[in-house]
Amino acid sequence: MYLSGNHKRGKWLRVDSARILKRLFFCERALIIAQAGWLPSIASFEAKTTLPRLLWEDSLIADQLRERIFELKFPSRILEIGDDAPLIDVFEAALDAPGPEAFLWSLARVFKPALRDIYLAFGDEADELSQGPIRRHIRIAAAEKAAQAAWLDDAAEAMFAEAPQRREEAERWTEALADWLQATGGVSFDAPAAADPPALPGRQPFRQTDIPARDPQFHLTRYYWPDIVDSSFGYGEGIRMQLRSAVSHVNEVWAVETAGAILHAFADELGWEYIRDTARWTYDEARHTRMGFQRLRDWGFDVSDIPLGSYLYESTGGQDPAMRLGMLHHFEAKNIGKKAQRRDAFETYQDRASQRDMDFDWADETMHAHYGKVWLQALAQKHPDRIPDIPALRMRCEALVLREIEDATDSEKEDIRALAETMITKAESLLHA
Numbered sequence: 001m002y003l004s005g006n007h008k009r010g011k012w013l014r015v016d017s018a019r020i021l022k023r024l025f026f027c028e029r030a031l032i033i034a035q036a037g038w039l040p041s042i043a044s045f046e047a048k049t050t051l052p053r054l055l056w057e058d059s060l061i062a063d064q065l066r067e068r069i070f071e072l073k074f075p076s077r078i079l080e081i082g083d084d085a086p087l088i089d090v091f092e093a094a095l096d097a098p099g100p101e102a103f104l105w106s107l108a109r110v111f112k113p114a115l116r117d118i119y120l121a122f123g124d125e126a127d128e129l130s131q132g133p134i135r136r137h138i139r140i141a142a143a144e145k146a147a148q149a150a151w152l153d154d155a156a157e158a159m160f161a162e163a164p165q166r167r168e169e170a171e172r173w174t175e176a177l178a179d180w181l182q183a184t185g186g187v188s189f190d191a192p193a194a195a196d197p198p199a200l201p202g203r204q205p206f207r208q209t210d211i212p213a214r215d216p217q218f219h220l221t222r223y224y225w226p227d228i229v230d231s232s233f234g235y236g237e238g239i240r241m242q243l244r245s246a247v248s249h250v251n252e253v254w255a256v257e258t259a260g261a262i263l264h265a266f267a268d269e270l271g272w273e274y275i276r277d278t279a280r281w282t283y284d285e286a287r288h289t290r291m292g293f294q295r296l297r298d299w300g301f302d303v304s305d306i307p308l309g310s311y312l313y314e315s316t317g318g319q320d321p322a323m324r325l326g327m328l329h330h331f332e333a334k335n336i337g338k339k340a341q342r343r344d345a346f347e348t349y350q351d352r353a354s355q356r357d358m359d360f361d362w363a364d365e366t367m368h369a370h371y372g373k374v375w376l377q378a379l380a381q382k383h384p385d386r387i388p389d390i391p392a393l394r395m396r397c398e399a400l401v402l403r404e405i406e407d408a409t410d411s412e413k414e415d416i417r418a419l420a421e422t423m424i425t426k427a428e429s430l431l432h433a
Ligand SMILES: [Fe+2]
Pocket: 252, 255, 284, 285, 288, 361
């Protein structure tokens, strides 16, 4: 006779627990990649600049899951989808949504709630003594997934309000995914059941867009300030610099799209650390975009006053996706020195908001410069025939941008000059208001 060990907390052994966490890691990973890939195709400014926070949150929990799996399975560092494939196939199918509405709706109604529920259940089941190190993160993730699902629901509803004809397609897509998920047994503590992939209505094998979708509430243009296409205009000082800098920040929307596109493009090839870095990169660029937007709104500009350009994202259209990574790195390396100068200038203007935004932005950029270097080198090492070293790549990027700038028509130049003059005049009138 022995003392009984059948206590409630005896449910999972170390490997059982690692198996569950591994399943959740791959679910998160699939959604991170899909959310990143979709960013260039989402028009709504609100959605384009909020989804990056969601995928960054997802990357944090995924990273904690992964680390915990390695601790539990020490010394093994093998992480494979294995018998979770029927479930992960469903999560990976999210990427092939027929449109942005369907994509967000499937996240809101199927994927995020499924993760929320399993995290809640795990948090309840897991005992602190053996699972404490991951239980804390799981509980945070459960709360985040609940908030994400609620936000996504609202974001999708806002998109349906703009395009009611897209609702049916989104609902059919989401329903089919929900059925498929259910056929596998859903996200659970047990291994999924094999389920034949159904014919998903409207499925579009994902292909990255070369033309970014943009929010029509803004003043849409290719070049977002006259100095880009007219060297006589100048970056400016005083009010002009305050405006130019805020407009530059809003126009980091191309960096959000680019960071998302490269996360998706090289996720399989460059592995988890790359996904984790680019998730943060994407989120940071969304924050920078919102910084400029917030300053302009706080000064009294309407959304329709604000130019949103597309030439930087479009300059890498039709190229190897490595050029997108190169372009992001090129612009960051080129501009980082100017940020500290401008921050100091804003201090002398007593423009605390611009000063502060630039100061925080600078700190992010020093990190991004490192990301760019590390991951471009990793890519070049894998494909020495296709991807040149960083100096050569940056020269190619410069040539691509120049080509895009030289393509500007007279009417585009006039349009952006008129828009900038209107903003400057408005800024002057706000000064005296
Ligand atoms: Fe940035």
